[in-house]
Amino acid sequence: MCPFLTQRIPSEVWEKYICLIVHPGIAGDRGPSSLDWAISEGEHTWGVTLFQAEEEFDAGDIWGTRYFPLREASKTNIYKREVTEVAVGLIEQALQDLE
Numbered sequence: 001m002c003p004f005l006t007q008r009i010p011s012e013v014w015e016k017y018i019c020l021i022v023h024p025g026i027a028g029d030r031g032p033s034s035l036d037w038a039i040s041e042g043e044h045t046w047g048v049t050l051f052q053a054e055e056e057f058d059a060g061d062i063w064g065t066r067y068f069p070l071r072e073a074s075k076t077n078i079y080k081r082e083v084t085e086v087a088v089g090l091i092e093q094a095l096q097d098l099e
Contacts, residue, residue: 001091002053006032009053019053020063020094022087024079027065035075035083046070048083050090063097064090 002009003022013019025034026047038046047067052060066089068082 003087003091008057011055014053018098020050020091021053021058021060022090023049023051023058024083024087025049026067027062035078038070039075039078043070046082048086048090050087050094063094066090 001020001022005021005023009019009021023029023034024046025038027049029049035046045067047065049065050063051058052063054060066086068086070078071082
């Protein structure tokens with residue numbers, strides 16, 4: 001599990017093991033600043049996506065996406081509450097799916 005990954009996983013790792021990445025963005029969103037963009041654009045709903053690492057950055061198979069209401073708050077507060085809660089749920093589901 002790679003929560004809030006900031007660097008590429010080496011191919012020697014993701015080619016041998018299932019590596020799941022928590023991305024604080026909705027399905028189809030790519031890049032490091034998705035939550036910043038959602039806040040600055042005044043989005044009302046946002047989400048977290050769990051996807052599998054592969055060669056292309058932020059482009060692996062999606063294991064799940066969950067959404068939450070995007071309240072007016074700092075990025076840090078949203079990470080600490082909504083993003084973390086939704087990410088934990090996605091990780092729990094992925095672990096069940098692996099069983």
